[in-house]
Amino acid sequence: xxxxxQEHFQRTKExxxxxxxxxxxxxxxxxxxxxxxxxxxxxxxxTKHPQLxxxxxxxxxxxxxxxxxxxEFQQVHFPKTDLTDRIFGIIAxxxxxxxxxxxxxEWDTITSCLFHQDNKVCSYSFPIPLDDKxxxxxxxxxxxRMIYEWIEMAExxxxxxxxxxxxxxxxxxxxxxxxxxxxxxxxxxxxKETIRKKENRNNHSFLGNCLDKLFQSANDGCTNGIPIGxxxxxxxxxxxxxxxxxxxxxxxITEGIINDVAIVRFxxxxxxxAKTESSGRSTLKFLQSAxxxxxxxxxxxxxxxxxxxxxxxxxxxxxxxxxxxxxKKNYDYEGFxxxxxxxxKIDKNNPGCGVIDRFLADLVNRKNYSICVKxxxxxxxxxxxxxxxxxxxxxxxxxxILGIIEAILQSNFxxxxxxxxxxxxEEFLAELKTREIENSYLISWIVxxxxxxxxxxxxxxxxxxxxxxxxxAIHEDTLTFFDDCSDFKIFSDVATVSKNITLLKHxxxxxxx
Numbered sequence: 001x002x003x004x005x006q007e008h009f010q011r012t013k014e015x016x017x018x019x020x021x022x023x024x025x026x027x028x029x030x031x032x033x034x035x036x037x038x039x040x041x042x043x044x045x046x047t048k049h050p051q052l053x054x055x056x057x058x059x060x061x062x063x064x065x066x067x068x069x070x071x072e073f074q075q076v077h078f079p080k081t082d083l084t085d086r087i088f089g090i091i092a093x094x095x096x097x098x099x100x101x102x103x104x105x106e107w108d109t110i111t112s113c114l115f116h117q118d119n120k121v122c123s124y125s126f127p128i129p130l131d132d133k134x135x136x137x138x139x140x141x142x143x144x145r146m147i148y149e150w151i152e153m154a155e156x157x158x159x160x161x162x163x164x165x166x167x168x169x170x171x172x173x174x175x176x177x178x179x180x181x182x183x184x185x186x187x188x189x190x191x192k193e194t195i196r197k198k199e200n201r202n203n204h205s206f207l208g209n210c211l212d213k214l215f216q217s218a219n220d221g222c223t224n225g226i227p228i229g230x231x232x233x234x235x236x237x238x239x240x241x242x243x244x245x246x247x248x249x250x251x252x253i254t255e256g257i258i259n260d261v262a263i264v265r266f267x268x269x270x271x272x273x274a275k276t277e278s279s280g281r282s283t284l285k286f287l288q289s290a291x292x293x294x295x296x297x298x299x300x301x302x303x304x305x306x307x308x309x310x311x312x313x314x315x316x317x318x319x320x321x322x323x324x325x326x327x328k329k330n331y332d333y334e335g336f337x338x339x340x341x342x343x344x345k346i347d348k349n350n351p352g353c354g355v356i357d358r359f360l361a362d363l364v365n366r367k368n369y370s371i372c373v374k375x376x377x378x379x380x381x382x383x384x385x386x387x388x389x390x391x392x393x394x395x396x397x398x399x400x401i402l403g404i405i406e407a408i409l410q411s412n413f414x415x416x417x418x419x420x421x422x423x424x425x426e427e428f429l430a431e432l433k434t435r436e437i438e439n440s441y442l443i444s445w446i447v448x449x450x451x452x453x454x455x456x457x458x459x460x461x462x463x464x465x466x467x468x469x470x471x472x473a474i475h476e477d478t479l480t481f482f483d484d485c486s487d488f489k490i491f492s493d494v495a496t497v498s499k500n501i502t503l504l505k506h507x508x509x510x511x512x513x
Contacts (some may be wrong), residue, residue: 005122013115018136028100035229041448048489068217089227093488121245127234165273173268174299188243247290333379403503452498
């Protein structure tokens with residue numbers, strides 16, 4: 001349902017305030033612990049954790065000071081481009097549990113900050129899924145699906161009021177999560193003036209100071225950067241951005257241009273609707289100033305100025321609809337090939353867009369996870385080749401493509417071609433292993449695929465070994481990091497997991513269970 005941004009913001013506030021502490025804590029420790037589904041195979045799951053109220057690093061003294069054990073978060077390298085990685089993080093379970101407890105226990109303080117009455121910026125990136133039909137319940141959307149849904153909502157809600165404006169400015173924060181200064185968490189929650197008083201700087205009875213210390217301890221004591229992936233990081237980022245949003249709102253009100261603009265935000269991506277070019281540019285300047293207060297800055301290379309309706313919607317959505325207006329029950333090979341090649345062109349013209357993910361989702365029957373492509377002996381190798389070509393263009397799609405190959409293997413037709421598929425993957429694995437560190441993401445998914453489908457006996461080389469902790473855990477069915485956190489179980493053996501969930505079901509962000 002489309003609402004205007006202010007209505008959406010108010011409804012989100014109502015739903016967030018109705019959540020219970022125990023539900024928040026449990027969800028953060030389970031569904032919210034690991035990064036999105038495409039980052040790690042399904043054997044990385046939380047099946048054991050303490051109950052609400054357990055605190056590992058207890059406050060001491062009048063200022064309730066805490067001294068957490070120092071950990072390094074486990075890095076998961078995801079190849080963003082040919083030259084750069086996006087580094088996701090897994091926080092040590094004990095510290096993560098204490099962070100989740102503090103967030104749940106002081107939820108009222110956090111919602112008061114996120115939905116402050118002085119904030120005129122409407123956020124569409126609330127980190128915990130909310131159920132609009134069941135107030136007080138956490139929704140069932142997986143994190144990946146939340147991203148697609150929130151972006152679409154922001155587009156539609158912005159479109160509903162865009163007729164009042166002439167310009168659209170798009171911008172985002174430069175290198176956001178790695179640049180976050182942990183001391184800015186208490187600034188956003190309690191105000192700089194309050195927290196910088198001598199008696200308050202190290203007083204951990206302030207929620208912000210406590211979160212500041214815990215996030216430092218999760219990251220080897222560093223005050224710069226928080227891990228990408230855990231939902232507790234998303235909540236903290238929203239806290240900081242809400243402080244920035246309030247600072248921006250105050251400037252717009254003071255300068256008398258608040259009624260000339262409407263601002264929506266998804267995580268650190270801002271969309272500014274403006275009635276005049278000057279009010280749009282002034283808002284951008286005020287946003288820059290607000291970010292500097294929190295030691296952050298705008299990404300100059302990603303700041304765009306559009307005359308409406310240009311920029312309001314994602315171009316690739318219309319282009320994809322033109323070539324594939326209806327989800328088909330079955331594609332013949334020629335139809336599959338033509339849509340696939342068109343998707344490649346769209347992706348080239350719109351780098352980094354989600355068209356490949358959308359196409360792959362449309363290849364899967366969402367009722368039984370079968371593949372909507374007619375295959376025969378002649379077309380099968382060509383279909384797999386085109387799918388792997390898509391994976392080369394969008395690494396994020398590689399797990400989904402393995403999921404499609406898995407579904408083919410598990411069909412009566414696909415079983416005949418198991419050997420040829422394994423041979424192809426083993427050749428690919430051998431190539432990737434020559435540079436294991438930079439290819440650990442792809443290797444982790446191939447190793448999981450081979451083990452979960454019981455294909456190890458078909459490998460020519462049965463002596464594979466790996467150094468990367470993530471890959472090693474999958475290959476050996478044993479997690480070696482965070483082994484001192486006995487109250488938690490965050491890894492399950494591949495055989496058990498694969499009996500309960502297929503790759504397509506694990507990765508199905510468009511049709512969540």
